[in-house]
Amino acid sequence: MTFAHIAIIGxxxxxxxxxxxxxxxxPDARVTGYDLDPATRxxxxxxxxxxxxxxxxxxxVAEADLVIFCVPPGAMGxxxxxxxxxxxxxxxxxxxxxxxxxxxxDLAEALxxxxxxxxxxxxxxxxxxxxxxxxxLFRNRWCIVTPxxxxxxxxxxxxxxxxxxxxxxxxIMSPPHHDLVLAVTSHLPHLIAYTxxxxxxxxxxxxxxxxxxxxxGGFRDFTRIAASDPTMxxxxxxxxxxxxxxxxxxxxxxxxxxxxxxxxGDGDTLFDHFTRTRAIRRSIIEEGQDDSRPDFGRSDHDxxxxxx
Amino acid sequence: MTFAHIAIIGxxxxxxxxxxxxxxxxPDARVTGYDLDPATRxxxxxxxxxxxxxxxxxxxVAEADLVIFCVPPGAMGxxxxxxxxxxxxxxxxxxxxxxxxxxxxDLAEALxxxxxxxxxxxxxxxxxxxxxxxxxLFRNRWCIVTPxxxxxxxxxxxxxxxxxxxxxxxxIMSPPHHDLVLAVTSHLPHLIAYTxxxxxxxxxxxxxxxxxxxxxGGFRDFTRIAASDPTMxxxxxxxxxxxxxxxxxxxxxxxxxxxxxxxxGDGDTLFDHFTRTRAIRRSIIEEGQDDSRPDFGRSDHDxxxxxx
Numbered sequence: 181m182t183f184a185h186i187a188i189i190g191x192x193x194x195x196x197x198x199x200x201x202x203x204x205x206x207p208d209a210r211v212t213g214y215d216l217d218p219a220t221r222x223x224x225x226x227x228x229x230x231x232x233x234x235x236x237x238x239x240x241v242a243e244a245d246l247v248i249f250c251v252p253p254g255a256m257g258x259x260x261x262x263x264x265x266x267x268x269x270x271x272x273x274x275x276x277x278x279x280x281x282x283x284x285x286d287l288a289e290a291l292x293x294x295x296x297x298x299x300x301x302x303x304x305x306x307x308x309x310x311x312x313x314x315x316x317l318f319r320n321r322w323c324i325v326t327p328x329x330x331x332x333x334x335x336x337x338x339x340x341x342x343x344x345x346x347x348x349x350x351x352i353m354s355p356p357h358h359d360l361v362l363a364v365t366s367h368l369p370h371l372i373a374y375t376x377x378x379x380x381x382x383x384x385x386x387x388x389x390x391x392x393x394x395x396x397g398g399f400r401d402f403t404r405i406a407a408s409d410p411t412m413x414x415x416x417x418x419x420x421x422x423x424x425x426x427x428x429x430x431x432x433x434x435x436x437x438x439x440x441x442x443x444x445g446d447g448d449t450l451f452d453h454f455t456r457t458r459a460i461r462r463s464i465i466e467e468g469q470d471d472s473r474p475d476f477g478r479s480d481h482d483x484x485x486x487x488x
Numbered sequence: 489m490t491f492a493h494i495a496i497i498g499x500x501x502x503x504x505x506x507x508x509x510x511x512x513x514x515p516d517a518r519v520t521g522y523d524l525d526p527a528t529r530x531x532x533x534x535x536x537x538x539x540x541x542x543x544x545x546x547x548x549v550a551e552a553d554l555v556i557f558c559v560p561p562g563a564m565g566x567x568x569x570x571x572x573x574x575x576x577x578x579x580x581x582x583x584x585x586x587x588x589x590x591x592x593x594d595l596a597e598a599l600x601x602x603x604x605x606x607x608x609x610x611x612x613x614x615x616x617x618x619x620x621x622x623x624x625l626f627r628n629r630w631c632i633v634t635p636x637x638x639x640x641x642x643x644x645x646x647x648x649x650x651x652x653x654x655x656x657x658x659x660i661m662s663p664p665h666h667d668l669v670l671a672v673t674s675h676l677p678h679l680i681a682y683t684x685x686x687x688x689x690x691x692x693x694x695x696x697x698x699x700x701x702x703x704x705g706g707f708r709d710f711t712r713i714a715a716s717d718p719t720m721x722x723x724x725x726x727x728x729x730x731x732x733x734x735x736x737x738x739x740x741x742x743x744x745x746x747x748x749x750x751x752x753g754d755g756d757t758l759f760d761h762f763t764r765t766r767a768i769r770r771s772i773i774e775e776g777q778d779d780s781r782p783d784f785g786r787s788d789h790d791x792x793x794x795x796x
Contacts, residue, residue, distance in 0.1 A: 302704050393775065401712065403778070
């Protein structure tokens with residue numbers, strides 16, 4: 181058994197899914213949880229996200245040998261600092277945040293007496309809050325663990341086993357490299373999606389009703405990730421500023437090149453670019469990282485989604 | 489009955505789906521088809537996309553009362569012009585192209601003796617070719633019909649009925665307005681997706697393997713539409729250049745504003761923007777234009793997509 185008692189601070193999509201996954205895949209472990217929001221605690225109790233949802237963070241962590249912070253990236257330090265004396269001395273501290281360099285620093289500063297090994301399960305949906313979690317969220321997804329240079333190797337291997345027990349494939353990475361990889365595979369896509377959805381809703385000559393009506397032409401794919409939790413994403417961009425701005429610069433250069441090709445009518449450049457991008461999709465499907473069915477296997481082709 | 493004999497020129501995703509849909513929903517109509525590519529014709533025959541796949545376009549249209557051109561936007565005029573004398577005088581000519589101003593002009597010039605009423609079913613998947621089509625592609629999707637100012641109203645209403653019979657909801661629009669609406673709901677999203685997928689595959693400090701592995705963080709959503717048919721999309725951007733460049737300008741301004749907010753650490757601007765974009769997703773789901781299940785209802789949460 182990897183850990184006997186897991187405490188989860190923050191019971192949204194990630195925290196709730198961990199609670200349910202522990203109960204499903206580590207039946208011998210005990211899981212307690214806490215959320216700052218009383219309504220979330222009440223709902224978490226109703227859904228049984230943990231064995232016990234506690235009324236204070238101190239109670240939740242009191243007997244834990246693994247504490248996982250599942251709060252927005254900007255709130256990690258603030259959530260951890262008051263628990264310095266409440267978290268048992270030998271307890272491992274981890275998190276699920278989407279940026280790692282900044283969070284690793286914040287947690288290490290807040291909990292200088294504990295072993296802290298940050299982690300990031302690359303899994304999620306556009307939903308958030310205590311109703312969003314489900315036990316299979318991490319199955320066949322990657323979890324990136326970013327240990328500091330000097331760390332407790334026994335605890336590191338326990339953490340790896342823990343995520344594997346929840347169904348994830350684990351990869352070890354340095355925090356700066358994690359932040360660069362995620363800037364391109366997650367943070368930039370979210371920023372672009374948030375931008376285009378905003379652009380489309382601000383036009384004068386095309387109505388919002390038209391944008392919604394004809395969204396099946398491609399736009400709707402972007403609205404899904406632009407519906408993700410605003411607090412979390414604000415924090416992700418602020419906490420991974422440098423890598424996001426670097427990637428954004430590259431994106432803008434590439435966009436300018438395609439814009440120019442359209443303007444001057446350079447069909448060959450467009451065709452070559454569009455041919456190259458097909459191969460990536462094929463690899464993602466071969467690696468089991470997406471659904472191979474057309475349109476992600478959306479149900480609407482068989483009329484399951486009805487027009488209101 | 490709307491039309492007795494429909495001829496389809498071009499047997500890819502759209503043409504093939506129309507052929508199958510006619511056979512499914514208009515069982516009294518006859519449907520013939522033609523494709524320039526012999527391999528496509530052979531596969532179309534095998535799949536039964538039409539009652540008869542002809543060896544020449546002239547044969548396919550000879551007895552039709554509706555001809556639908558389903559070739560890439562840039563090939564419409566070239567496909568139509570040689571059929572000027574082969575298409576019966578009273579036959580209606582239409583198409584399925586994604587841009588309308590330019591295609592309407594090209595078809596009118598190629599077939600000056602015929603009634604031409606362009607149309608655009610806003611439906612598709614990332615797949616293309618004779619294997620991609622299916623009979624239910626148009627169900628609960630919109631089809632935009634863009635008649636010229638002076639047109640045959642009987643034929644117009646027949647065309648509307650035809651698309652309704654295939655399961656589509658029909659909307660009448662002017663070609664320039666269509667091109668503006670689609671520039672934002674379809675063309676810009678595709679351009680952005682093609683760009684970001686290209687950016688991600690060109691990095692030096694992040695490997696392509698890493699991009700694929702961690703694509704579930706958001707990137708994979710973009711790869712689907714960036715896997716669409718390169719020839720068609722080259723033609724879309726070239727034939728709707730003006731509207732696409734206008735929308736791209738707006739997008740770039742908005743992106744610059746968010747970039748600045750990240751650089752200066754303006755969390756409130758980011759939070760407000762990200763909150764606003766959530767509402768659009770809700771409306772799209774309420775209007776039945778997307779699947780409400782998390783992650784588009786992708787199958788991988790239950791482990792259906794296996795890691796290779």
